[in-house]
Amino acid sequence: MSLLEIRDVEVEFRSRSRGTVRAVDGVSLDVERGQVVGLVGESGCGKSSLARAVVGLEPVTTGTVLLDGAPVAPLRWRRRSAHDVRMQMVFQNPYGSLNPRRTIGSQLRDGLRTPAAATDPDGEVRRLLDLVGLDEDAAQRYPHQFSGGQRQRVVIARALAADPDVLVADEPVTALDASSQAQVVNLLVRLVRELGLGMLFISHDLALVHEIADVTAVMYLGRIVESGPTDQVWASPQHPYTRALIDALPRISAQPTLPVGLRGEVPDAARIPTGCRFRPRCPRAMDVCTGEPPVVQIGQQWSACWLHAQETAGTPAGATEGRA
Amino acid sequence: MTRLLDVQDLAVALPAAGGGTVPVIHHASLHVDEGEIVGIAGESGSGKSMTAQALLGLLPDGAQVRGTARLDGTDLLALRGAQWNTVRGKQVAMVFQDATSALHPMLTIGRQLTEHMRLHLGLDKRAANRRAAELLDRVRIPEPERTLKAYSHQFSGGMRQRVAIAAALACNPRLLIADEPTTALDVTVQAGILELLDELRRDMGLSVLFITHDLGVLAALTSRSYVFYAGRVMEQAPTTDLLLDPRHPYTAALLRARPHADDSWGAAGTRGTHALTTIPGTPATPATAGPGCPFAPRCAFREDRCTDAPPPLLTVAPGRGAACVVQPDLHEVPA
Numbered sequence: 222m223s224l225l226e227i228r229d230v231e232v233e234f235r236s237r238s239r240g241t242v243r244a245v246d247g248v249s250l251d252v253e254r255g256q257v258v259g260l261v262g263e264s265g266c267g268k269s270s271l272a273r274a275v276v277g278l279e280p281v282t283t284g285t286v287l288l289d290g291a292p293v294a295p296l297r298w299r300r301r302s303a304h305d306v307r308m309q310m311v312f313q314n315p316y317g318s319l320n321p322r323r324t325i326g327s328q329l330r331d332g333l334r335t336p337a338a339a340t341d342p343d344g345e346v347r348r349l350l351d352l353v354g355l356d357e358d359a360a361q362r363y364p365h366q367f368s369g370g371q372r373q374r375v376v377i378a379r380a381l382a383a384d385p386d387v388l389v390a391d392e393p394v395t396a397l398d399a400s401s402q403a404q405v406v407n408l409l410v411r412l413v414r415e416l417g418l419g420m421l422f423i424s425h426d427l428a429l430v431h432e433i434a435d436v437t438a439v440m441y442l443g444r445i446v447e448s449g450p451t452d453q454v455w456a457s458p459q460h461p462y463t464r465a466l467i468d469a470l471p472r473i474s475a476q477p478t479l480p481v482g483l484r485g486e487v488p489d490a491a492r493i494p495t496g497c498r499f500r501p502r503c504p505r506a507m508d509v510c511t512g513e514p515p516v517v518q519i520g521q522q523w524s525a526c527w528l529h530a531q532e533t534a535g536t537p538a539g540a541t542e543g544r545a
Numbered sequence: 546m547t548r549l550l551d552v553q554d555l556a557v558a559l560p561a562a563g564g565g566t567v568p569v570i571h572h573a574s575l576h577v578d579e580g581e582i583v584g585i586a587g588e589s590g591s592g593k594s595m596t597a598q599a600l601l602g603l604l605p606d607g608a609q610v611r612g613t614a615r616l617d618g619t620d621l622l623a624l625r626g627a628q629w630n631t632v633r634g635k636q637v638a639m640v641f642q643d644a645t646s647a648l649h650p651m652l653t654i655g656r657q658l659t660e661h662m663r664l665h666l667g668l669d670k671r672a673a674n675r676r677a678a679e680l681l682d683r684v685r686i687p688e689p690e691r692t693l694k695a696y697s698h699q700f701s702g703g704m705r706q707r708v709a710i711a712a713a714l715a716c717n718p719r720l721l722i723a724d725e726p727t728t729a730l731d732v733t734v735q736a737g738i739l740e741l742l743d744e745l746r747r748d749m750g751l752s753v754l755f756i757t758h759d760l761g762v763l764a765a766l767t768s769r770s771y772v773f774y775a776g777r778v779m780e781q782a783p784t785t786d787l788l789l790d791p792r793h794p795y796t797a798a799l800l801r802a803r804p805h806a807d808d809s810w811g812a813a814g815t816r817g818t819h820a821l822t823t824i825p826g827t828p829a830t831p832a833t834a835g836p837g838c839p840f841a842p843r844c845a846f847r848e849d850r851c852t853d854a855p856p857p858l859l860t861v862a863p864g865r866g867a868a869c870v871v872q873p874d875l876h877e878v879p880a
Contacts, residue, residue, distance in 0.1 A: 263731040368827050398588040399758060400828060403802040403821035410820055425731060428761075428806035432821060469732040471739070471761035473788045473800075473809035479743055479765050482736035486701045 222290050223251035224419040225275070225308070225387045230284035232267070232274045239491040244270035246443035246493075247284070252387060252419035257410060259434030259451065260423045261466065265487040267443040268423045272391045275421065276310045277301070288387060306334065309380035311409075313392040315372035318379075319364040325350075325375050326360030332382035349378040353408055370401025377408060381416075388412070388420045395424070406433060427466050431455050439463045442498040443490060449522030459517075459524035461505050497527065546578035549752050550600075550637075550720055554612040555622070557592075557599055557776075566609060568831045569595045570776045571855065573612075577720060582746055582753040584767035584784060586760060586799075590830045592776035593756045597722045600754075601639055602629050616720060634661055638713035642725040644705035648697035648712075654681075655693030658712055665716045680711040684741060703734035710741065714751075721745075724756045739766050760803055764788050769864075772796050775839035776831030778858055782865040792867040795840045797875040798824045838869070846873040 232245035244267045252258045262268050273279045275286050280295040287293070293305050312318050320328055329346045338345045347357045353374040364372055373393060380388060390409060394402040410433050413420045424430050430437055431451060438448035439462060447460040458464045468481040485502045488494065494501050496511040503510070509527050517529035555573045558566035570592040577583045587593045598604050600614055600621055614621040616636055624632060641647050649657055658680065659673035668676065674693065681689035684707040697705055706726055713721055723742065727735035743766060745751040755767055763770050763784055770787050772780045772795065780793035789810050791797040801811040801822040811822070826843040837852035838844070844851070848871055858866040 263733055370827065398828060399799055399802050400588065400824040400826075403823040407820050407823055426804065427732070428804040431806060432804040465733060467806075469736045470806045471732075471736075471759065471765040472807035473761060473764040474807055475785060475789060477764050477785060479740050480732070480736040482740060483733035486703060486731075486734060 224254050224289060225250075225252040225421070226285075226287040226290075227251070227271075227275060228285045228287070230271065230274060230286065231282045232270050232279055233282040234270075239489070242489075242491045243282075243493070244443055244490050245274060248440070248443075248445050250421075250438055250445065250448070252421055254386075254417045254419055255414060256436065257413055257420045257422050257434045259430030259437045260421060260440055261425065261427050261430050261437060262440035263466075263487050264425060265442075265490070266440045267490065268425075268440055269391055271440070272310065272389050272421065272423050276308050276389050277305055278310070303334075306383045307385050308387040308389065309383055309385040311373070311376055311380055311388060311390040311393045313395050315369065315376045315396075316364060318376050319372065321364050324361055324363060329360070329375075329379055329382050332379055334382065335384045338382075345382075349381055352381060352412070353378045354404075368401065370397050370405055373397065373401070373405050374408065377405075377412070381412070386418060388418055389423075390420060391423045392425065393422075394429070395426070402429075409433075428470055439466065442487060442493060444498065444525070445523075446499065446526070447522065447524040449520070453520065453522050457522075459519055459522055459529065460499075460526050461503050461528070462499050463524075465502075465504070497525075546581065548576055549579045549581075550575075550577040550614065550616050550754070552576065552596075552600070552612065552614040555596065555599060555614060556611040557595055557604065558609045559605060560607040568776060570599070571831060573771075573773070573776070573778050574858075575771050575778065575781070577752050577754055579719075579752055580746060580750040581769070582742065582755055582767045584763040584770035585754065585756045585773055586758065586763050586770055587773035588758060588828045590775070590828055591773040592831065593773045594724055595776075596773075597639065597724050597754070597756055600722060601633060601637060603639075634713075634718060635665055635716045636718055637720045637722060638716070638718040639722045639724065640706070640709045640713050640726045642728050644702065644709040644726075645697065647709045648705060650697055652696075653693065654695055654697065654708055658693070658708075658715055661712075662715050677711075677715070680714060681708070683714070683745075684708070684711045685737075686711070701734075702730055703737060706730065706738055707741065710738075710745075714745070718751075720752045720754065722754045722756070725758065726755075727762065728758070735762070742766065760788060760800060760809075761806065764809075772799070775829040775834045777839060777855065777868060778866075779840065779869075780865075780867045781858070782862075786862075786865060791875060792861045792865065792872070793869050794844045794846050794871075794873065794875060796867075798822075798843070798845075846871050846875075 227250040230248050234242045248271055260268050274281045277293050277296040285292055288308055291304055326346050330342050333345055346360050350357055350359050355374055394405050434451045437451040437454045438445050441462050447463045465483040471480045497514045500506045500510040514525045514527050515530045516525045552575045555570055557570040558568045561567045585593045610622050655677055658677035662668050662673045678689040681692050686692050686707050727738050767784045770784045771778050774795050780796045802824055824843055829839045838856050841847045841851040856868045856870045858868045861867045
């Protein structure tokens, strides 16, 4: 049993103009203790919808999210259960996650759930600040008195106040400069390794995910199209979409070349192409791609693409969700 | 090559909240040749966007500007008020990071593209429309005729940025200043914009001053680069040399802090460790920096003399400069 199990999750939104939009369509993913799972894809692929559904900020339409084997309930107008609080989320914009009119210390004390908190809350606040590399006098200060990178540390400290098992980080360093980006990323990875947390790390930055994630899952238009150990996904991407994301990265080399773009853009989730969703943009699309692509396992990698079926010719079509 | 833009000793100070001024750029010199794409790299607060704004006369009221910026003989920094009307758009134009706010939400794309063409180029409505459609085709927007009648919200971010580029090119500027034009876009879409800019340089001889925080983008697109920190040029060099063999500790630190998708300088140090090399501390701003080298407090090679006076941009090789008096062997840095 994995620490966090995401099973066949679908997330739908209804709107008057667009009808029912299925932002996440049958995603399964596991996160183990001490493991970083990276989720990559272009904007509009459903990464954030999945993240929000996993922590309970949006209701899951079908499928289950299990934390330590017990289901996570969607958050409504009620107190979260002690069980669900063990999963915490870090957002892209730390300023939006903090109350500008309260001190950092007061906001950290809100979430304290650690055993030591009952007897010595101030000591716990100091411990949390130290854990994320901030001075203890940060407790008396307000969010605007910090830089972007420091604010993101404060947000991480507050997530840790609840003594979580799982962190879901949605583009946590996208808004930060290069130097604070590296500091915050290293902090997150260190916490995962030292505290044995599991982390679902969502990013559009494939190079960054390559650097820190143990497992990489590639999402396109609501589905995971490929997943596997990061090194393998990077070294031998099986899905043309993964290939395209890697080729689009600008690189430093002695013979500089322009990165290769991908034609078109992610379609509206309300108008999903039939068959393989990537087909209209895929440089290797074939006639057969109008049917649901088979999921094929190559070593520890999974990929949902007709190319493998052509090569291996054996896996029945129909099974569509990738598993980590 | 002919020099198109020559900026000498640009210094900018903005009015401070409590009276007085705050420096944002100290004595920056740079140049762009015709048909060349030149990069400015730096973190926020480094003065890279302020440089762009100074070159277009877009600095906030009360800003104090010194130095010269000659574009084809015209000193951009000396222009006032209506004098800009014959320069902005016609000599130098700009595209911004956020194409959504660069375009008017309630005017058609056609109206926004033709308005300044009719004014500056004296075209009638039909000729302007024809030229606008050509421009949209030039920036690879499908169905240009139909696009002219559309509104900006009907397009994706990448397409909006292409429209913004078309608008910037409407009056045939010599120099395009692009301030992080791909930062808000997905890498797959970014690649298309970079390709377009390179194509415009090749086919039309367009010169571009490209501002970015992404060293990979710098590598892919630009031929020469300047690295800014706290309002100063820390290093300048042909881009490939700069990124494969940095001579300033700050450039080296930036390269090391970058997630490595390639075999760039410093990549070997972190590969497989699941950690990035960090730069200690937080970025200095021109206002907070001490009298010496602004990077000194964060620099692994700091010596006592570093904090005495700001380091001059020393020539370290033909066509290369680094503002570092220590000139350490950067490969020696502890990982």
